[in-house]
Amino acid sequence: MKTKTATRVRWTVVIWLLVGGIINFLDRTNLSIAAPDMMKDLNLSNTDIGLMGSVFAWSYAFMQLPAGWLLDRLGAKKVYAWAVALWSGATAFTGVCTGLTSLLFGRALLGVTESPCWPGGAKITASWFPKQERALATGFWDAASKWGPTIAPPILVALIVPFGWRALFFITGAIGLIFVVIFALFYRQPEKHPRISQEELDYIKAGGGGTAQEIGDSKVSWGALFKHKSVWGMILGFFCYIWIFNIFVTFLPLYLMKTQNVSMKSLGIYASIPWFGGVIGAILGGYISKLLVDKRGAKPLVAKRAVISVCAVLAGITVIIIPHAGSLPATLACMTVALALMSALSSCAWALPGDVAPPSMVASVGSIQNFGGYFGGALSPVVVGMIADKTGSYTMAFTSGGIIAACAALCYWLLVRKPIAE
Known part of the structure; x- marks a missing residue:
């Protein structure tokens, strides 16, 4: 097995997942930046803001296991792309909300639709990387969970000051929609990527990547x-x-x-x-x-x-x-x-x-x-x-x-x- 490959297309996949993860966290974090203006405009309390955070987390938690099942059942690209599109729509929807009830619905919808992001990244990584490189690749894109909150405040504040809190949700939703269009057009599985060399594809497959394989039965049941x-x-x-x-x-x-x-x-x-x-x-x-x-x-x-x-x-x-x-x-x-x-x-x-x-x-x-x-x-x-x-x-x-x-x-x-x- 070759340790060096003629192409390194697999590492560009890490960039897709990193950008997707950062957008995911931008759309989670925008509430904390918009909260002061929302509280004044819609007469919300600290409890209301906290409740919106809790509703997001609960819906996100409940959808973790179904999200993994859907990714395995329908394929990572399809579910991941639909998830980005839907959570971007949920983000934009928050910008038209007029009260706590609609805001809670929007945050719940965001939690449901954002849930496939991280398991989707894990599944894509398993397809594109041999086992010996997966931890390193995962480390790069998983950093989005920290980079997102790091870069979100200056970006979101720069948007909210001139445009207001409603425009903040419209703009961040639009960023996700732009990303998902590009992702859907250009992302491919290893075997279908036009720029991957045969050497790199062989290297990925030799390490257990490529087309998804069946997982062997375990003697321990899920329950x-x-x-x-x-x-x-x-x-x-x-x-x-x-x-x-x-x-x-x-x-x-x-x-x-x-x-x-x-x-x-x-x-x-x-x-x-x-x-x-x-x-x-x-x-x-x-x-x-x-x-x-x-x-x-x-x-x-x-x-x-x-x-x-x-x-x-x-x-x-x-x-x-x-x-x-x-x-x-x-x-x-x-x-x-x-x-x-x-x-x-x-x-x-x-x-x-x-x-x-x-x-x-x-x-x-x-x-x-x-x-x-x-x-x-x-x-x-x-x-x-x-x-x-x-x-x-x-x-x-x-x-x-x-x-x-x-x-x-x-x-x-x-x-x-x-x-x-x-």
Whole structure:
């Protein structure tokens, strides 16, 4: 088998998935930027904004498993393209909403239609990359989950200041529609791509890529996965992570405006700074885990659990400190450190299914972890909104969120102790 190929078309596929993922997060994040103006225009409360975040997360969670089934049944290109088109329509629909009821419907529709994005990316990667390159390829496009919130604030603020919050949703919806037209016209499976060389195609197929193959039957049934402590540890631990992650996604810009007197014009820069910590933390988390294996001789499962547990505790402490930070620089520093630690936790948590699950059920265990995380974590935006409305402060919300985030250490370290035996 050749290690070098005449063409490297497969790496252009990573760009498709990265751009699609960034657009996905732009359309998730636009609510947090538009929230202050929407609250004034439509007489909405913090609880209403939190409820919209929770409705999105619940619909997104419920559709995780059906989305995977549709991708396998109908093909990645078709389902992925339809998903982008539909979630772009849901984004644009938000711009015409006139009250809470229609806004909740729009956010629910966004959650349903955005659900195939990440499993679709995983399926496309499996087709285009040999097994030995999939982790590296996935790492590049999965960074969209951090790059999206990083670049979203300056882009979205630049749109909302001159055009208003309604135009913000119209424009971001249009960006997705433009992307999906280009994707539908030019994306091809490896065997059908006009620019791929035979050498590269042979290289992909030799490593298990190319046309989708049947997965061998496992001795463990899908339902039996829920009998294992390791699976429940991953579900509960990811719930703790998503709880605090959703708070940042929904309330970070609003928190800076209300507690640090950041203006709308300056919000784009300040709200993006903490997410750079997320980008760096995601890379460092995987690197430190690998270092523990290579230099300290730790088993891969133990190394990941160790990184997750330490980062969870430190992230929890940092989140509790945020409302007591005082100045804007101190607040941004705490938020940046917290998101770096949380992202390190997340990157290792997404790598755990490969260590815990039977080879034929890695995707199932990963989707169960993600479903559990978003199903429970969907409560956090509405809870934070209610606390903020009731107390007039975010202190209690961040304190409780920090405690919950730290509990991820208990879940992953005490429960995720051994692989599932076939």
